[in-house]
Amino acid sequence: GSDGRGSPFTFFSPSDREPNELLASGLSAAQLGVLRQQGFTVIRQRNSRLLASEVLRLKAPPAISLNTAMEQVRRLAPNALVDFNHLFRPSNCDGNAHQCPQAAKQLVGWGEAPSCKVRTVVGLIDTTVDTAHPALRGQAIQVLRVRGDDREASSATHGTAVASLLVGRPDSATPGLLPRSRLVAADAFHRTGRGEDLMDAFAFAAALDALAAQ
Numbered sequence: 001g002s003d004g005r006g007s008p009f010t011f012f013s014p015s016d017r018e019p020n021e022l023l024a025s026g027l028s029a030a031q032l033g034v035l036r037q038q039g040f041t042v043i044r045q046r047n048s049r050l051l052a053s054e055v056l057r058l059k060a061p062p063a064i065s066l067n068t069a070m071e072q073v074r075r076l077a078p079n080a081l082v083d084f085n086h087l088f089r090p091s092n093c094d095g096n097a098h099q100c101p102q103a104a105k106q107l108v109g110w111g112e113a114p115s116c117k118v119r120t121v122v123g124l125i126d127t128t129v130d131t132a133h134p135a136l137r138g139q140a141i142q143v144l145r146v147r148g149d150d151r152e153a154s155s156a157t158h159g160t161a162v163a164s165l166l167v168g169r170p171d172s173a174t175p176g177l178l179p180r181s182r183l184v185a186a187d188a189f190h191r192t193g194r195g196e197d198l199m200d201a202f203a204f205a206a207a208l209d210a211l212a213a214q
Contacts, residue, residue, distance in 0.1 A: 016086075017086050018085040019066070022058045022085060023081075023083050023085050024080055025082075026051075027054075027073075027077050031076055031077045042058060043058065044056075044057040044150070046206060048209050050209055051205075058073075087200055087201075116178050118178065121181065124159070124184070128145075128155075128159050128189070130156040135169055135172035135173065136163055139167050141183045141185060145187045146188050147188055151203075153190070154190055154197045155191060158197065159185060163183055166178055167179055188206065
């Protein structure tokens, strides 16, 4: 894939959705009570500062399709936000590993300029980050875990690679674009039984909230 500028990077893209799950925001207590009576169950819930509302991860009744379940919730609560619990997977550098640092500079139009000496705060939503990696050891990195307790920990491979491209030590094999900056990394992905790292929309919303609060 490409972003139109010849970059070997692709962006996160919805790849699937959790079976039998919906996300809803803006439901009243009475509306939630009706949904429970209809066979819906709450898997997880959290307050969202960005939405100024509670976000619910709902399991639909097994006897109806997910499309029917969403229509049912929307009819009951027309002012609520209701959608599938979409899944996202991290994109990869399509070239060889040694080409990825250069690809990162192409992606943001960095050119051939050296790493920036500006000190700022950078937010990242990805898999977990190995802060002990040689390229990141001693760098200012804060990892926020936002994945649910019902999810297995993700692999650190992708998150560590992206963190290195952003704030990697200047003397490392992957000097970062902003090595003097502080990185706040939201660990929003989980590991599936198939050995794949995925992030659901519920965790994505939680990650945005966590970064906005920094």
